[in-house]
Amino acid sequence: MKFARLGPLGREVPVALDTDGQAWDLRPITTDISGAFLASDPVGRVRHAREAGDLKPVPDADALRRGAPVARPGKVVCIGLNYRDHAAETGAEIPTEPIVFMKDPMTVIGPDDEVLVPRASTKTDWEIELAVVIGSVAKYCESEDEAATHIAGYAIANDVSEREFQLERGGQWDKGKSCETFNPLGPWLVTPDEVDPAALPLRLSVNGEVRQDGTTADMIFRPAEIVRYLSQFMVLYPGDVISTGTPAGVALAGNAPYLQPGDVVELTAEGLGSQRQTVGAA
Numbered sequence: 001m002k003f004a005r006l007g008p009l010g011r012e013v014p015v016a017l018d019t020d021g022q023a024w025d026l027r028p029i030t031t032d033i034s035g036a037f038l039a040s041d042p043v044g045r046v047r048h049a050r051e052a053g054d055l056k057p058v059p060d061a062d063a064l065r066r067g068a069p070v071a072r073p074g075k076v077v078c079i080g081l082n083y084r085d086h087a088a089e090t091g092a093e094i095p096t097e098p099i100v101f102m103k104d105p106m107t108v109i110g111p112d113d114e115v116l117v118p119r120a121s122t123k124t125d126w127e128i129e130l131a132v133v134i135g136s137v138a139k140y141c142e143s144e145d146e147a148a149t150h151i152a153g154y155a156i157a158n159d160v161s162e163r164e165f166q167l168e169r170g171g172q173w174d175k176g177k178s179c180e181t182f183n184p185l186g187p188w189l190v191t192p193d194e195v196d197p198a199a200l201p202l203r204l205s206v207n208g209e210v211r212q213d214g215t216t217a218d219m220i221f222r223p224a225e226i227v228r229y230l231s232q233f234m235v236l237y238p239g240d241v242i243s244t245g246t247p248a249g250v251a252l253a254g255n256a257p258y259l260q261p262g263d264v265v266e267l268t269a270e271g272l273g274s275q276r277q278t279v280g281a282a
Contacts, residue, residue: 001043002188003033003153005067006058009110012067015058016046017188023061028054032071033189035239038135038152043191067110069155069189070133073241076103076183077234078129078159079226080173082245083218089253098221098229103159104178108241111186111275115160116282117261118179123163124259124279127246128204128212128267130197131157132223133189138236147228150236153191154223156269157243158184158204158277160259163252180282185241187273195271197223202247204267211256214247221245 005012006023014026014033029049030037049055058064080099081087087094109115117124135152160183166176197216204212221229223244230236251258259265259279267275 001046001191001194003042004069004186004188005033005071006061006064007067008065009067012071013058015061023058024050024055025058026055033069034071035074035237038133039238042152065110066112066187068108068185069187070185070239070241073105073108073239074237076105076108076241076243077230078103078177078243079221079245082220083214083247084220085214085218085248086246086250089248094220098226100230100233101173101177103174103183103243107178107180107183108185109181109183111156111184111273112277113184114181114280115184115259115265115277116179116181116280117259118162118165118282121162121164122258123251125161125163125251126204126206126211126259126265127159127161127250128202128269129157129159129243129246130200130202130216130223130269131155131185132227132242132244134227134236134240134242135238137238138227138231141228141231144222144224144228147231148192148224150227151192151223152238153189154195154197154272155186155189156267156272156275157241158265158267158275159243159246160184184275184277187275190272200272201270204249204265206256206259206263206265212247212249214249218247219245
């Protein structure tokens with residue numbers, strides 16, 4: 001099942017999409033696609049409501065703005081250098097444990113919303129990533145199988161990054177990751193039964209030129225292992241988002257210019273939909 005939030009900023013309607021792409025208004029059973037909803041057997045609740053005739057279709061759903069598919073994540077946790085080819089292009093050693101940093105959850109925007117280059121920025125970069133959304137409280141998971149039971153679903157994330165802020169202004173990655181609009185997410189949250197995260201093609205282009213063309217098969221640490229690992233150090237709550245790293249092809253590698261106002265960034269991942277952002281100036 002796919003979950004989404006459609007409509008103007010701040011007035012998004014929670015919906016479920018069936019296999020035919022029909023969007024169903026979920027407001028009879030939830031006010032939003034929130035952590036509380038994700039922790040309450042959302043698929044079962046939607047199916048029951050559909051069978052009972054409680055849900056109505058959303059008219060002209062394709063014409064509505066697509067918001068981030070999760071409302072107000074409690075936290076966004078990111079994994080750095082998690083693709084072998086990306087580690088190689090940046091000259092970094094393959095990590096023996098996941099590299100963990102945090103991103104301000106207020107950076108999360110819709111998949112097609114405008115991305116803003118920060119003031120004084122010269123190195124705003126792109127990163128297509130597979131995002132994991134938590135569906136139940138996870139702490140001290142003992143195995144990947146246990147960790148997988150806490151995953152509500154998957155989405156596309158663009159982990160937009162300002163490299164000078166990240167690497168040259170005190171060595172604190174969070175500064176280069178937490179600028180406003182730096183986390184387009186969505187368009188959908190896709191439940192695990194519809195996605196195999198082991199070998200998902202990921203593609204990102206800038207102004208029509210492909211910059212990243214990778215696959216999650218190149219990951220060093222798989223999504224369930226990342227959830228298991230993180231649960232040893234922090235409690236993961238329903239609605240939390242984990243960005244699992246990016247494949248090769250970022251501007252940091254020196255083979256393409258950084259983003260400028262007017263650029264158009266497009267992202268796709270098999271089974272997870274697509275994003276399209278125009279770049280503006282803060």
